[in-house]
Amino acid sequence: MGRxxxxxxxxxRRGWRPLLRRFVxxxxxxxxxxxxxxxxxxxxxxxxxxxxxxxxxxxxxxxxWAAWQRFLVDPYYWGVVGTTLRLAVVVTGLSLLxxxxxxxxxxxxxxxxxxxxxxxxLFAPILVSVVVRxxxxxxxxxxxxxxxxxxxxxxxxxxxxxxxxxxxGIVIAMVHILLPFAVFPILSVVGQLERDLKDAxxxxxxxxxxxxxxxxxxxxxPGIIAGAQIVFTLxxxxxxxxxxxxxxxxxxxxxxIYRDMEAVNLGFAAVVALVLLTLAAAILAASNLLARxxxxxxxxxxx
Amino acid sequence: xxxxxxxxxxxxxxxxxxxxVFMLAPIIFVMVFAFSSASYLIFPxxxxxxxxxxxxxxxxxxxxxxxxSLVIAATATLVSLIVGTLASLALVRYQFFGREVLRALFLxxxxxxxxxxxxxxxxxxxxxxRFGGLDSLILAHLMVTLPFAISILSAALVSADRSLEEAxxxxxxxxLVTFWKVTLxxxxxxxxVSGFFAFIISWDQVETSLFLVKTENxxxxxxxxxxxxxxxxxxxxxxxxxxxxxxxxxxxxxxxTISPRDLQRILSAGGR
Amino acid sequence: MDVDVELRDVSxxxxxxxxxxxxxxxxxxxxxxxxxxxxxxxxxxxLRMIGGLEFPTAGQIVLRGAVVTDLPAYRRSTNMxxxxxxxxxxxxxxxxxxxxxxxxxxxxxxxxxxxxxxLQLVDLPGYGGREIHQLSGGQKQRxxxxxxxxxxPAVLLLDEPLGSLDLKLRLQMQSELKALQHQVGTTFVxxxxxxSEALVMSDRIAVMRAGRVEQVGTSQEIYARPQTRFVAAFxxxxxxxxxxxxxxxxAGVLVRVGGLQFWAAGDGAPPEGSAVTxxxxxxxxxxxxxxxxxxxxxxxxxxxxxxxxxxxxARVTIPGDVTVTAELPSDAMEGLMPGATILAGWSAHHSVVxxx
Numbered sequence: 039m040g041r042x043x044x045x046x047x048x049x050x051r052r053g054w055r056p057l058l059r060r061f062v063x064x065x066x067x068x069x070x071x072x073x074x075x076x077x078x079x080x081x082x083x084x085x086x087x088x089x090x091x092x093x094x095x096x097x098x099x100x101x102x103w104a105a106w107q108r109f110l111v112d113p114y115y116w117g118v119v120g121t122t123l124r125l126a127v128v129v130t131g132l133s134l135l136x137x138x139x140x141x142x143x144x145x146x147x148x149x150x151x152x153x154x155x156x157x158x159x160l161f162a163p164i165l166v167s168v169v170v171r172x173x174x175x176x177x178x179x180x181x182x183x184x185x186x187x188x189x190x191x192x193x194x195x196x197x198x199x200x201x202x203x204x205x206x207g208i209v210i211a212m213v214h215i216l217l218p219f220a221v222f223p224i225l226s227v228v229g230q231l232e233r234d235l236k237d238a239x240x241x242x243x244x245x246x247x248x249x250x251x252x253x254x255x256x257x258x259x260p261g262i263i264a265g266a267q268i269v270f271t272l273x274x275x276x277x278x279x280x281x282x283x284x285x286x287x288x289x290x291x292x293x294x295i296y297r298d299m300e301a302v303n304l305g306f307a308a309v310v311a312l313v314l315l316t317l318a319a320a321i322l323a324a325s326n327l328l329a330r331x332x333x334x335x336x337x338x339x340x341x
Numbered sequence: 342x343x344x345x346x347x348x349x350x351x352x353x354x355x356x357x358x359x360x361x362v363f364m365l366a367p368i369i370f371v372m373v374f375a376f377s378s379a380s381y382l383i384f385p386x387x388x389x390x391x392x393x394x395x396x397x398x399x400x401x402x403x404x405x406x407x408x409x410s411l412v413i414a415a416t417a418t419l420v421s422l423i424v425g426t427l428a429s430l431a432l433v434r435y436q437f438f439g440r441e442v443l444r445a446l447f448l449x450x451x452x453x454x455x456x457x458x459x460x461x462x463x464x465x466x467x468x469x470x471r472f473g474g475l476d477s478l479i480l481a482h483l484m485v486t487l488p489f490a491i492s493i494l495s496a497a498l499v500s501a502d503r504s505l506e507e508a509x510x511x512x513x514x515x516x517l518v519t520f521w522k523v524t525l526x527x528x529x530x531x532x533x534v535s536g537f538f539a540f541i542i543s544w545d546q547v548e549t550s551l552f553l554v555k556t557e558n559x560x561x562x563x564x565x566x567x568x569x570x571x572x573x574x575x576x577x578x579x580x581x582x583x584x585x586x587x588x589x590x591x592x593x594x595x596x597x598t599i600s601p602r603d604l605q606r607i608l609s610a611g612g613r
Numbered sequence: 614m615d616v617d618v619e620l621r622d623v624s625x626x627x628x629x630x631x632x633x634x635x636x637x638x639x640x641x642x643x644x645x646x647x648x649x650x651x652x653x654x655x656x657x658x659x660l661r662m663i664g665g666l667e668f669p670t671a672g673q674i675v676l677r678g679a680v681v682t683d684l685p686a687y688r689r690s691t692n693m694x695x696x697x698x699x700x701x702x703x704x705x706x707x708x709x710x711x712x713x714x715x716x717x718x719x720x721x722x723x724x725x726x727x728x729x730x731x732l733q734l735v736d737l738p739g740y741g742g743r744e745i746h747q748l749s750g751g752q753k754q755r756x757x758x759x760x761x762x763x764x765x766p767a768v769l770l771l772d773e774p775l776g777s778l779d780l781k782l783r784l785q786m787q788s789e790l791k792a793l794q795h796q797v798g799t800t801f802v803x804x805x806x807x808x809s810e811a812l813v814m815s816d817r818i819a820v821m822r823a824g825r826v827e828q829v830g831t832s833q834e835i836y837a838r839p840q841t842r843f844v845a846a847f848x849x850x851x852x853x854x855x856x857x858x859x860x861x862x863x864a865g866v867l868v869r870v871g872g873l874q875f876w877a878a879g880d881g882a883p884p885e886g887s888a889v890t891x892x893x894x895x896x897x898x899x900x901x902x903x904x905x906x907x908x909x910x911x912x913x914x915x916x917x918x919x920x921x922x923x924x925x926x927a928r929v930t931i932p933g934d935v936t937v938t939a940e941l942p943s944d945a946m947e948g949l950m951p952g953a954t955i956l957a958g959w960s961a962h963h964s965v966v967x968x969x
Contacts, residue, residue, distance in 0.1 A: 055683040056668065062516075063431035070428035070447060070487065078450050078484045081461035088464050140360045143353040158592065159361045165588035166368055167545045169565045170581040174367025176573070177374050182383045184370055214363060246349065275454030278547045282569060292456045292548075299552050304464060311457035318454050507666050508699035510686040512713035512764065519687075522712075526703045 085308050092305030105305040109313065115294075119313070122290040125205065125280070126273040129212045130220075133269045134262060136213065137220035141261075144221075145228045160218050168215060172279045175211040176202055203285030211283045216272055220265040227261030259332045267325040271318050291317070368585060375582040380574050393579040402556075403580065406564040413475060413560060414543035417482040421539045422532060425490030430520075432491070433498040444495075448488045455548035458484065463552040473555040481549045486539035493538070497531025498524075533598045541591075615642040616675075617768050617800040618663055623672030625658050632658040634824035635672070640768070640802060645794050647803045647811040650821035651847070656804045657696075657772055659821070663802060664770045665689045677767050692761035693770040697777065698753050700745045706732075706756050707741030713764040731759040734793070751782050758790070762797060771803045775810065787813055808848045812836065820844045836894075838878075842967045845892040852898070852937045854891045854964075858883055864961055872933025875909035879966030890967045895940035897963035900927060900955050901948065910958025918949045925949065929957045 089106065093099040109115045140160075147153040163171060178184045179201035186198040201207050231254065239249040277292035284293070291314045298307035370384075375393060377386035397403070431437075432444055450458065459481070466477040501524060509519040525532075547562045554563050568577055618640040625633040633655040640646045648656040661667040662674060665686035674682045681689055692713070701709050707728050714724045732738050735755035740748075748756065754774060761769055775783045775790075791814045794801050805811050811818050812832045820827045820835060820843075828840045839845035842853065856870035865878040868891055877891050904910045913931040925946045930936045939957065941949075949955075 053683055055685075059668065063435040063437050066427045066431035066435075067443065069424045070491070071443070073424060073480075073483065073487065074447060074450075077462075077465075077480050078458075079446075081458065081465050081484075082453075084465050084468065085457070085461040088461075094464065094467060136356075136360060136363075139353055139356050143357040146350065146353065156357065156361070158596070159364055162588065162592050163364050163368060165541060165592055166585055167562050167565070167581075169545075169547060169562050169569065170371060170577075170584055171367050173565075173569060173577055173581060174371040176569075177370050177382055177384070177578070178367055180382050182381075184366075184384045187384045211367075214367065217360070217364065271452075275456060275548075277456045277551075278566060282566075292454070295456050295460060296551070299460065299463070304460075307460050308464070311454075311460040314454050315452075315457045319452055322452055502699065504695050504697060504699040505701060507686070508693070508695055508701070509712070511664055511666065511691070511693045512760070513687045513716040514712075515687055518716065523701065 085311060088304055088308040089312055092308075094304055105309040108306065109309050115310075118289050118291055118294055119317070121288065122274055122292075122317075125208065125212075125288075125290060126270050128205075128209055129216065129273045130266050130270045132209065132213045133216050133220040134266060137217055137265060138224055138258075138262065140217075141221045141224035141228050144225055145231075160221055163214070164218055168278050169282075171215060172211055172282045175207065175214065175283065179207050179210065202283055203287045205284075205288055207283040208280045208288060211279045212273055212276065215276075215279055216269045219268045219272065223264035223268065224258060224261040227258045231257060260329065263325060263329045263332055267322065267329070270325070271321055274318055274321065275314060371578050371581045372585065374575050375578040377575050377578070382573055393575040394582075396574075397576050397579040397583075400576065402559065403561070403564055403568075406559040406561045409475060409478075409558055410544055410561040413478050413482055414540045416479050417486050417543045418536050418539040420479075420483055421486040421490040422494075422536050425487055425494050425535065426528075426532070428491055429494040429498050430524075433495050434503075447491050450484050451488045451492075455485065455546075456551070459549045459552050462549065466553060472553070473558055475558050478550055478553050478558055478560065481553060482543040482546055485546065485549055486542055489542065490535040490539055493535040494528060494531050497528040501527040530598070537591075537595055537598075615677075616640065617642045617677055618802065619673075619675040620659070620663075621673040621675065623659070623662060623669045623674060625655070625662060625667060626670045631824050633662070633669075636821075636824070636826045638819060638826065638829065640800060641817075642800055643798050644816040645791065645801045645803065645814055647805060647815040647818045648821055649805055649808060649811040649818050649847075652806055653823075654821040655824040656806075656821050660693075660770050660772055660802060660804045663768065664691045664693045666693075690767040691770055692764050692766035692768075693772060694757045694761050694774045696772045696774065698757040698774070700753060700757055700760070702745050704745070705741065706737070706743045706745065706748070709745065709756060710741075710760045710763050712760065717764075727763055731763040734762065734797070735759045736789075750778055751786065754778065754786060758793070762793075762799065766799065768800045768802055771801060773804055773806070775805075783810075790814065812848070820847060822847075838965060839892060840968050842890050842892065845965070845967060849894060850938075851892040851894055854893070854935060854937075856889060856891060858885050858887050858889055858966075860885060866966055868964075868966065870933065871935050873911070873931070873935055875964065876961040877964040877966050878962045883966065891964050892967055893937065893959050893964045895926065895938045896924075898929075898937055898939035898957060898959050900929065900939050900941060900945070900957050902956075904956040904958035907958035908961045909964065910956055913955055913957040915949055915951050915953050915955055917951050918946065920946065929955065931957055 087093070090103060091099055091101050092105070144153065144156045144160075147156060176183075180186070181198040181200065183201075185201060186195070189195045190198070201210070235253055235257070236249055239253045240246075244252065275292060277296065280288065280290055281293055281296065284290075286293075291310055295307050295310045295314070298304075298310065374382070374386065376389045376391070377383075378388035378390040378392065379386055428447065432440060432447075462477065462481045462484075463472065466472040466474075469477075471477045505523050505527065506519050509523045510516070514522060545562055546560070547566055550560050550563050551566075554560060565577055565580065616639045618638070620636055620638045622635050622637055623633060624631065624635050636655075636659065648659055650656050658667055662669050663676075665681070665684055665688070668683060672682070673680055676689060676691065701712065704712070710728045710731050711724050714727055719727075728741060729738070732740055735758055737752060737755050737759070740752070740756075745753065745756070757774065771790075775786050778786060787810060790801075803811070803814065812835075815832055817829060817831055818835050819829045822843050828835060828844045830838075835844060836848055839848065839851075845851045845853070854868075854870040856868045856873075858866050859869045859874065860867035862876070864876050866876070866883070866889075868875060868877045868889060870891065879889075883889055899907055899910075911931040913929040916928040916930055916936065918928075919926045920943070923943055924940050925943055927939050927941065927949050928936055929939060937957070
């Protein structure tokens with residue numbers, strides 16, 4: 039509105055109406071703030087306390103770094119962290135590898151009916167419980183399941199190949215569950231791509247591959263990063279699917295938490311939970327940093 | 342029609358077809374197995390029967406769990422819509438000190454892995470002596486659904502036309518009347534979307550509930566999770582078939598209320 | 614004369630930004646009053662404070678004798694026509710117009726009658742059942758005006774309501790709005806950045822700049838006797854001559870500009886020796902024989918001539934190396950040859966001494 043100037047010193051007017059106006063937001067925020075502090079933030083505090091002061095265990099509780107020490111010193115647990123991250127990398131990579139062309143194809147569908155069908159097929163599975171879908175994969179991939187039956191019927195294999203209770207099964211089911219979260223962010227960016235830019239690139243003599251590599255890919259990078267971020271963090275913290283598909287053969291952080299909770303080892307479970315939380319937050323922070331850089335570059339490319 | 346014969350395009354569409362098969366296969370085969378006559382996993386099924394549905398309807402525990410889940414999801418949804426709308430109104434419509442900090446505070450639960458939060462929630466519930474109650478489950482789910490509702494409703498309020506609210510006030514409508522007659526109709530879609538997702542998220546919540554349940558406050562997805570660990574007879578397939586039917590009905594209901602554009606926005610925002 | 618709106622030393626700060634800086638105004642009953650100024654001058658903020666959509670940081674707002682400074686919009690007898698109209702998209706035309714009436718819990722029959730009358734007033738009879746998105750830009754405009762006027766406000770506030778219309782429709786709506794105001798007799802406070810719009814429609818105009826009121830007056834006063842250089846430049850066009858006061862007399866003040874010395878009109882003559890700016894409208898500068906009747910006239914040389922349709926503009930350099938622009942009817946163009954010598958001059962009362 040105008041200029042910056044601090045010549046006039048103005049005393050705020052008195053009266054209840056101006057006062058009321060300054061604090062209308064307080065009652066609106068109160069329930070959310072109350073819930074957030076009383077439940078979520080207290081929970082976080084409780085978790086931290088539990089990790090160093092296992093107060094629900096038998097005997098008199100006392101302050102101890104024992105649980106942290108156990109986790110940080112034992113290479114086994116670092117191995118679990120490694121497995122968790124490796125799994126996330128593979129699932130993220132595959133989701134993008136499949137999700138990118140799929141998103142691209144959907145954006146190229148011309149008939150609205152087919153486009154809607156594509157949306158429904160990709161989206162509807164989200165409405166079906168993760169437990170049900172994981173169960174579906176158990177049915178498909180078990181030794182007596184559909185995939186091994188088909189492969190045998192085709193004469194490709196004689197003995198069933200083990201597809202569940204190992205990493206393969208986890209990866210297949212995880213990609214299935216997280217694919218929509220990779221496709222939709224990419225789709226929203228691909229949908230905004232300007233036809234003109236590609237035409238211009240082609241006009242300038244770029245081949246299709248060059249156009250893709252130099253125009254389409256850089257411009258859709260923000261979508262790819264967003265998708266990767268979601269898939270990665272969701273894989274790192276997933277429990278149901280890796281647990282059921284892994285059948286106890288593949289140990290990741292969430293499974294570790296479950297095991298310690300079953301053993302009523304609350305202190306150690308809290309430590310693992312905090313490690314997982316830190317990991318998720320760190321990944322998010324790092325990818326946000328990356329995203330901000332690419333965004334600004336994509337903006338330049340757009341301008 | 343030259344575009345149709347373009348090999349790159351063709352490859353893309355073939356791939357999209359394969360993705361569709363990939364996405365639908367587990368769901369379809371769960372339905373197939375629900376009608377299998379065998380009591381173990383084998384394909385092709387030796388025969389077809391309805392006996393697993395019959396057995397499903399004798400599982401009283403599963404029904405109680407479904408009822409629990411329904412109550413929890415409905416309550417969590419309702420509360421997140423109300424509390425979320427109020428908070429979003431404050432965040433979007435008013436300027437005050439610490440607004441961005443507060444927004445971050447509200448959205449923080451989205452970052453926390455569900456299973457980690459589940460651990461914390463159990464400890465807290467035990468401390469408060471509420472372990473085994475529906476209330477602790479509702480509160481736990483609320484922490485997951487509320488940030489979600491706040492982010493969707495804030496976006497809806499940002500795109501709602503502020504000057505319409507001013508016009509209403511100018512014409513004599515008190516803030517309450519303005520909200521009811523002008524603001525609410527404008528954020529209807531946002532409410533439908535966040536309500537729908539809040540319900541789905543709560544309904545399908547395993548990790549957050551896992552440690553909080555006992556027999557009396559068992560939820561359906563956790564019950565199914567435990568059932569699958571114990572045995573793999575097609576009772577779960579029959580139950581899944583029922584749930585898939587419900588999901589299809591829900592999808593149809595949602596397609597009527599939410600446009601693909603909105604959907605895209607929500608999923609891009611990381612709707613889990 | 615009754616005063617409908619009075620602003621007493623009203624300021625509005627947004628953080629460190631001063632949007633409105635201690636302005637005082639009196640708006641009379643039944644007048645068409647315009648707040649005119651460039652964007653960011655605080656005119657919309659002033660209007661919104663009168664309507665109760667913003668609240669002053671300091672000062673008082675009086676509406677028909679009652680202090681309303683902190684009263685919210687829904688308790689004030691003002692109604693506004695918004696810049697982007699703000700018609701409720703989920704309501705029909707009639708429901709939009711009835712919005713304020715229903716809130717006052719008037720009986721349905723009365724509401725229906727008033728809505729119909731309002732539609733008649735804005736020349737849209739029978740449009741009540743339409744949806745907002747079915748209307749044209751001009752029709753939406755009328756509905757917005759009807760929705761505000763139907764409540765019989767003490768003051769109708771209009772925030773650049775014609776801004777989004779194309780030129781032809783805007784001119785038409787200007788005259789309609791003026792006629793409408795005449796018909797209903799309500800006090801109109803009209804915000805605009807378009808000086809010609811303000812001149813055409815207003816009884817009085819307040820010219821605003823950077824949060825302050827530069828000058829208040831009728832269209833003629835503002836145009837003919839601008840008090841500041843900003844007003845003279847913002848309303849129409851003017852030649853500005855920088856000079857010094859060298860004397861005073863009953864006809865005004867004697868000013869020296871470069872090598873020239875001439876009489877100029879000035880309210881509250883500044884003291885001798887002070888530096889001043891003199892403003893002369895281009896159409897007040899006479900050329901050729903017409904200049905013979907003016908008090909201040911010199912032989913000048915035509916530098917260039919621009920044909921502009923109904924008028925021509927000629928730049929003339931007069932002694933003392935002063936160049937002025939003159940505006941003449943097109944039919945006077947013959948005989949205006951660049952390089953030619955010509956008599957140029959203006960009447961003393963057309964050269965106005967400005968405050969800064």
